[in-house]
C-alpha cells in the first residue's frame with residue numbers, strides 16, 4: 344500500500360504498479376469473447392495507477408476496459424492482492440479464473456489466493472467506469488467521469504496464519520490512555536497451529552497471548568495496554584503512536600493518535616477545547632493525473648492548505664488516498680471524510696432504491712474500516728445535497744447514520760444540506776453542514792443572513808437547535824487571470840468579493856463553528872454533448888477554486904489567507 348510508513352517487516356509485499364497491457368471494450372464483447380483467457384492482441388500499454396481519460400484518444404471514454412500484468416511466485420504461496428482504488432466496477436481474474444469483484448471506486452479491497460502454485464501468473468482486471476442512477480456517484484456528478492485503476496495494486500505473501508485486521512480503540516482519562524487492540528487472524532493452513540501474538544508501541548509491550556487456531560478458521564482476540572503520560576494528537580500537534588502486531592510469522596503496523604472529539608453547548612470540542620474550523624473542500628484531482636493523484640502533489644497541496652491558514656479540509660466527495668490522510672495525520676490537519684453521494688438532488692427515486700442504499704452502506708463500511716485509525720478524521724459525512732425535505736431522504740439518513748454509529752462512536756456524524764430551511768433530517772446528526780451559494784446561484788451574498796435565520800427557526804422546530812453549524816460549501820467561479828476594474832461574473836474580483844463578504848457574515852455568527860470554501864482548486868467537469876448538465880462550466884471546469892487546476896493562486900486565495908490568518 345502507498346502509505347507514509349511501512350506496514351510490514353515480516354510479510355513480503357511488492358507493488359504491481361507499472362506498465363500494464365490495456366484494451367478498451369466499448370461494445371462489451373470481452374465477456375463473451377473471454378478476454379480473461381485470451382487477452383486481445385490489439386492492446387496498448389497504460390501505467391498503473393492512472394486514469395485512462397488522461398491518455399490521447401481516451402478523453403471521453405466511459406465504459407469497460409481490460410488490464411493485464413504478470414507476477415511470479417518462486418514457490419507455492421498464499422497471496423493477497425490489494426487494490427487501493429478502481430473506478431468503479433472491477434472484476435479480477437488470475438490465470439483465467441474469476442477470483443472476485445468489487446463496486447466502488449474510492450475504497451480498497453483485497454482478494455486472497457491460498458496455496459497458489461509456483462510459477463508465472465497472469466492477472467487480468469476488467470474495469471467498468473459506467474455509472475447510472477443507482478451508482479455512487481450517480482451518472483450526474485459535478486466532476487469528471489474518470490475511469491481506471493487509480494491507485495496502487497499490491498501483492499502480499501501470506502503465511503498460513505495471517506493477520507486479517509486490526510482495530511485500535513482507546514479511552515483517555517487524565518494522562519493515561521487505556522488501549523485495546525482487536526486482532527483478527529485467519530488460517531489458510533491445512534493443519535491446526537499454535538502461535539504467539541503480541542503487540543508493541545514505542546518500546547512498550549502489551550499483553551501477549553498464545554493462541555490455538557484451527558485449520559482454515561478465523562480467530563479474534565484482544566490485547567490490552569496502558570500508556571502513561573501519553574501525548575495528545577491535536578491541530579498543529581501531530582503526536583502519533585505506531586503499533587506493531589506480531590502473530591507467528593506475520594506482522595502488521597498501523598498508526599493512530601489519541602484525542603477526543605465531542606459536541607457540547609453548540610461547540611465542537613477537540614481534546615475538550617472549542618474548535619473554530621477554517622478550511623476548504625478538496626477533490627483529489629488534477630488535469631494531468633485525474634484521480635490518480637501523485638504523492639508529490641499531495642505534499643504540495645498540504646503545504647498550500649497550511650499557507651492559507653486552514654486547520655481542516657473536506658474530502659469532497661469521496662474517500663481520498665490513504666497517503667493523503669497519513670500526511671494530514673502527520674501535520675495535525677483535520678479531515679471530513681464522506682462517500683460519493685452526488686446527483687440525488689433532483690429526484691427521490693435514487694434515494695428509495697434498495698440497491699443504491701446497499702451500495703452506500705457498503706461504502707460507508709469500507710471507508711470506516713479503512714480509515715478508523717486516522718486521528719485527523721473528526722467527521723464522517725453521510726451524504727451530500729440529497730433532497731433532505733423528503734421521507735426517502737429521512738429513511739436513507741436513518742440507515743446511513745446507524746451504520747456509521749454502529750462502527751464508530753468516537754467521531755461526529757455530519758452531512759451537507761442544500762435545504763437547510765426545510766430539512767427534516769437535522770436531529771440525526773451531531774453537526775450540520777450547509778451548502779449555499781448566495782452571490783452565485785441565488786441572489787446576493789446578503790441572502791445568507793435570511794437563510795441562516797430560517798435555518799435556525801427550522802432547527803428549533805425540529806428540536807435540533809443548538810447543533811453546531813459549519814458552512815460546508817459556498818463560493819463563486821472566477822476564471823484564473825480574468826481580472827479588471829469591476830467585479831464582473833466569472834472574474835477573479837467577483838469571486839474574491841463573494842468569498843470575502845460571505846466569510847465576514849459567517850465569522851460574525853457565533854452559531855457557526857466553521858467554514859469550508861468551495862473549492863480548493865478548479866476541477867475538470869464532464870460537459871460532453873450527450874450530457875446536458877453543467878453547460879455553464881466555462882473551460883469545462885468548475886472554476887470555483889481559490890487556485891486554478893495547476894495550483895496557481897487567484898485573488899480570492901490571497902484574501903482568504905489574510906482572513907484565515909487573522910483573529911475572528
Ligand code: ADA
Pocket residue numbers: 485660727728778816861885887
Ligand atoms: C454543490 C456540490 C459541489 C459542487 C458545487 C457547485 O454544492 O456539492 O460538488 O458541484 O455545488 O460548484 O455548484
